[in-house]
Amino acid sequence: MVQIQSRNNRELPQTQGRITRVDWDKVDRSKNAVKTFGIWIGIMCGSSLVPFWHYLLVPSFFITAWVMAMDKLNEPARSEGGDGECPQCHQPFKIEKSKWTPRITDTCGKCFNDLEVFIQTANQ
Numbered sequence: 001m002v003q004i005q006s007r008n009n010r011e012l013p014q015t016q017g018r019i020t021r022v023d024w025d026k027v028d029r030s031k032n033a034v035k036t037f038g039i040w041i042g043i044m045c046g047s048s049l050v051p052f053w054h055y056l057l058v059p060s061f062f063i064t065a066w067v068m069a070m071d072k073l074n075e076p077a078r079s080e081g082g083d084g085e086c087p088q089c090h091q092p093f094k095i096e097k098s099k100w101t102p103r104i105t106d107t108c109g110k111c112f113n114d115l116e117v118f119i120q121t122a123n124q
């Protein structure tokens with residue numbers, strides 16, 4: 001169960017929604033890490049073609065690749081997305097897939113209200 005709050009108007013009462021949690025196992029995490037590392041190394045190779053700036057870009061993308069890969073390796077779960085009710089227009093909206101964090105930001109597709117989705121760790 002998640003609580004949904006409007007970021008544009010905090011006075012509005014919170015509504016509720018549901019999202020699906022998917023736990024990564026060790027193999028998935030390593031795959032994610034390798035994939036992320038590969039993407040950033042690809043960007044690094046691309047940046048080596050940029051004149052002059054490659055002196056700066058190549059090492060910084062190399063560091064980014066490691067940092068992002070390590071981040072993926074430590075990511076315990078992700079959110080598969082879900083449904084909720086918009087606190088502003090009371091229309092159902094889809095919660096996007098994202099990292100599993102206590103607070104997910106999203107936008108209502110109907111009234112374009114900025115929303116915050118709070119995951120309640122107690123009822124999982």
Ligand SMILES: [Zn+2]
Nearest residue numbers: 086089108111
């Ligand atoms: Zn809305």
